[in-house]
Amino acid sequence: VSKRLPEITHLQFLILDALAGGDQAGRELRERMTAHGVRNSAPAFYQMMGRLEDARLVEGRYDQKVLAGQTVKERRYQITRTGSRALAATRSFYRDRLAAARIVRKLSHA
Amino acid sequence: MRDRWFRFCRHLVPEPLRATAFDPAVADLEYAHAAQSILPARAHTRAVRHMRLALAVLAAAVECRQLRFVPIEPQTGLAPRHGDSMPMTFMLDLRHAARRLVRQPLFTIVAVTTLGLGIGANVAVFSFVSAYLLAPLPVPAPRELVRVHGKERGNDFDIMSYPDYADARDGAPGIDLAVHVITRVAVGANDSNETRAVELVSGNYFRVMRLNPVAGRLLDARDDVAEGAHPVVIIGEALWRARYQASPTVIGQSIRLNAAPYEIVGVAPEGFRGTQGPAVADMWAPIMMQQQLRPRGPTNTLKNRGWGWLQAIGRLRHGTSVDQAQTALDRVTADLNQRFPSKSGPGHLAFTVTPATTLDDADLRALEPFVALTFAFTSLLLVVTCANLAGVMQARVLARQRELAIRQSLGAGRGRLVSEWLVDCLLLACAGGLAGVLIGRATTLLLIRFKPPAQLVGNIELGAPIDWRVVGFAAAVSLLAAVLFGLAPGLRAAARQPLSLLKEEVGTTTGGRRGGRLRRAAVVVQVAASAVLLLASGLLAASLRNLQAFDPGFRTDHLVMVSVNLQRQRIPAAEATAFRVSALAHVRALPGVSAADVVTYPPLVPGVDKLGFRIPGYTPPDGSNTVPIDDTVVGAGYFNALGLTFVAGGPWPASGATPAVVINETMAKRFWPDQDALGRTVELVGKGMLTVVGIVHDSAYYTIGEQPLPYVYLPAEMAQPMDYTVLARTTRPADELVLPVSRAVAEADPRVVPYDAMTFEESRQIPLYPRRLLTSAASTFGIVALLLTGVGLYGVVSTSVGQRTREIGVRVALGARSSQIQSRVLRESAALVALGALVGLAGGYELATALRQWLFGVAPFDLRVYAGVVVALGVIAILAAWVPARRAAHVDPVVALRT
Helix, strand or coil: CCCCCCCCCHHHHHHHHHHCCCCEEHHHHHHHHHHCCCCCCHHHHHHHHHHHHHCCCEEEEEEEEEECCEEEEEEEEEECHHHHHHHHHHHHHHHHHHHHHHHHHHHHHC | CHHHHHHHHHHHCCHHHHHHHHHHHHHHHHHHHHHHCCCHHHCCCHHHHHHHHHHHHHHHHHHHHHHCCCCCCCCCCCCCCCCCCCCCHHHHHHHHHHHHHHHCHHHHHHHHHHHHHHHHHHHHHHHHHHHHHHCCCCCCCHHHEEEEEEEECCCCCCCECHHHHHHHHHHCCCEEEEEEEEEEEEECCCCCCEEEEEEEECCCHHHHHCCCCCEECCCCHHHCCCCCCCCEEEECHHHHHHHHCCCHHHCCCEEEECCEEEEEEEECCCCCCCCCCCEECCEEEEHHHHHHHCCCCCCCHHHCCCCCCEEEEEEECCCCCHHHHHHHHHHHHHHHHHHCCCCCCCCCEEEEEEECCCCCHHHHHHHHHHHHHHHHHHHHHHHHHHHHHHHHHHHHHHHCHHHHHHHHHCCCCHHHHHHHHHHHHHHHHHHHHHHHHHHHHHHHHHHHHCCCCCCCCCEECCCCCCCHHHHHHHHHHHHHHHHHHHHHHHHHHHHCCHHHHHHHHHCCCCCCHHHHHHHHHHHHHHHHHHHHHHHHHHHHHHHHHHHHHCCCCCCCCCEEEEEEECCCCCCCHHHHHHHHHHHHHHHHCCCCEEEEEEECCCCCCCCCCEEEEECCCCCCCCCCCCEEEEEEEECCCHHHHHCCCEEEECCCCCCCCCCEEEEEHHHHHHHCCCCCCCCCEEEECCCEEEEEEEEECCCCCCCCCCCCCCEEEEEHHHHCCCEEEEEEEECCCHHHHHHHHHHHHHHCCCCCCCEEEEEHHHHHHHHHHHHHHHHHHHHHHHHHHHHHHHHHHHHHHHHHHHHCHHHHHHHHHCCCCHHHHHHHHHHHHHHHHHHHHHHHHHHHHHHHHHCHHHCCCCCCCCHHHHHHHHHHHHHHHHHHHHHHHHHHHCCCHHHHHHC
16 A cells, blocks of 8 residues: 655646546647636646656647648647656555545444 | 747746747647637637737736746645636735735725725816816717807907807808807796796707707798797707606697797707706797797897897818818908997907817806816815825835735845735725715715706706716826825835844834834825815805805895896887886785885896986096996885985985986095085986985995995986886795796786896805805815824824834833823824924915905905914814824833833
8 A cells, every 4th residue: 555645736647647548739638627627827737737847747749730721839748657657656545545445434334 | 920929929928938838828829729710600800810819929928927926836745726727916916905905894994985085076076077078069970069159359258149140150151050049938827937948049050950859840940030930949858758748749739938829849859958058958949039038138139230149059061170160250250340340449359169068168268267276176185185095005014014024035026015015006096996986976966956046047957977088087096096195105115125124123112213204294295285275265265254244235135136128028118117116016015025116237236337427516537527427227115125224315206207316425425525415416418407315325236345436326217217127125035935026027017028036145146156166165175184184193193102102111111201201292293283284384375376366355365264274283183193192191111111
């Protein structure tokens, strides 16, 4: 059972969790966060992503595509190995807490 | 262009955030921008979309800048703050400021009310300025409208005679010129006491106004053909609703105006109340009906070139400028001056064209000094409120000193603190501005109730709606106030070294000395401004009292006046005596009337008459053989009715036409010095010899406070006047008898329409009205300013005592008596007030010299008024300092030194 507190925040967990399924555009990530009730402005969001990149939890790059005849860029992110490890550690921390809670409930019912 | 804009915005962003936060954010914006163009639902025009993108990029840059201050996502550990959805410092500051204000409700209420008073007074005055000086007339294309003023040399009236108007209209094709004049008319059957304001207008008036009727038709050329031949009337929309329940069948109905039937042919559009500023009209009738509807003036009004009575308003035709219209009218006047040379020399008549505002030019000129003074008063009040708030804000700075110092030492920038402070002030100013609009609105409604006395023209209906100008003005004044009261304390607080602040807070006994200086200065400013206001109100109130108390030589209460003009009613001269006798008999028979008689020129009412006399044994200094002497024609009972007392002799007999006169004391002394004037004769040039049968005491004739002048009363029984006023002395309150007297006069002959029925006091109040308004404005603002100053002073003294508790404790411990401490505190307050009063009285003297034209019987430097102001300020100083002084006197040294 892992005892140490996770090193990432809820918000960062949410991002890493989303990226675990494959790389995504910053735009899509923001939409996903909005669905969870987090409404950051674009600069604030990308500042946070920048910090995740600095911590080497994610990797960002620009992609180009043509939309309505215009060439547009978008910032895409993918999770790194360190990121996956942090995600797994956090998941297992919560899983253990959940399991511990179930045991306690069973005992108290018994 | 676009790239340059993006580069500019990027440049605004701090370097470390450019690549990480700004660039991807802009990429997203561009993506959304491109995506929008393929979505038909959002098919804005290209320009709009580009503008939106540009603004969004700028907003992103601004947000990036703010990311420096608000770390929204700590690297690890703490949970993210979901609440901070908009990391804009401004919004945060605003929220914090609002919270601070809500947490201190007493402070907030006091500050907002104070500010509201200052702003409200200004808003109230401005709403009148906006409604009458700035707002255009409520008709289509009001900017094309101009007023044309006919001025004769040596005459300051802006009115035109009908023949002059006709020449101007025909001679200036670039301008469609109409005339109008408001008059009061009796409506309904004879026993009805309803009167309404009717605007007499030329046939093209409604064409010039470009109005359409609600029902029926408006007046036009067919109503402008022959004098007395068009008994038709247009009723106003408000009257239509109130009197006829907006029934469309009203068209074609008959309504009695001045006892003659008129056909209602149309209803004017909603909201249109005529073109004469606050004098609103209920109905419009053709100018051709003037003789019946406007009983004053000479007989052949429409043909009399010397009788100015009309106001002209016109619409510039397409492509004509004001200058071109002026040139055309100049040609007309050049021609008129040539054809009708006058005594005053060539070029005596001039037409001037000005763009039309709601008020006409003469009213504007009359109002200008009044408005300027009122604004001076309200600005002073605003200064007092701002100084008061500056003091209060300084106290807030003191209270937050420690917090600010700590934040500063932790790295909060100076600009950051100042901007936070300004947000505080802005929020207060917004609340104050809102309160100001409300208070201003309430004041306006109150002022509107302060109706001018029953004026001679139309209904005065003052209305000052809150429009965008007023709101804009309130916003501007609030912002100005915020800067005035907020900036100084904020800048000071931020400019100080945190270390010195912390040291001062902890160590010294006289903490906050420097902040105190600002608060003291604020108090001095308040005292000075209040002194100026009090001085002005004192001087004005003294003048008003002098004017009211001035004895005109007769009793002015219980007196009713009703005027008639027999000539205009086309009553033959042979019937004049019969009518006068019958009318007077009717009036005297009324219960409550003790005496009544006629007078051609009632005292203290505008109108001057002089006749040439020859006085045997007297040669005028200029060598001519006649002396012009002021005169009036009165009935024998006039002296008794007015209450004039005789020095010698008495009135002429009431029956028969005696060739006699009554003269006043000044005349007797001037022409028969050291002799008895009684029984002497004077020759009225062209009329024969008249015997002096009585000498009355001097009284006021034209204005209050005039130099004594010789005056002659001629017998009405002999002169047979056709145009006069019936004056009745009453035993009951005069206002109850205005209508009965007016009706009694009308009963004498159904053809006669009496006009200007009012009490003598009412007519006397008309010239006093602006003075009264100004005095009450100055007094109200003065008292409010004085109270605010008291509160401000209390705050300063109380804070200063609180801060010096230790010092006072030490003094008491060293043997100071409580009376010494108390007098020390009182002295401090007195010194501030004395300094402020000195500055204020000096400034007040300047204002008083500007007020000179409003003063009567009071010098600008009136010692009693100055002393009164000093006493009022002294009382406030003592009252405000008393409580803190007592608290200081009772400081327990043990407690004070322990804290």
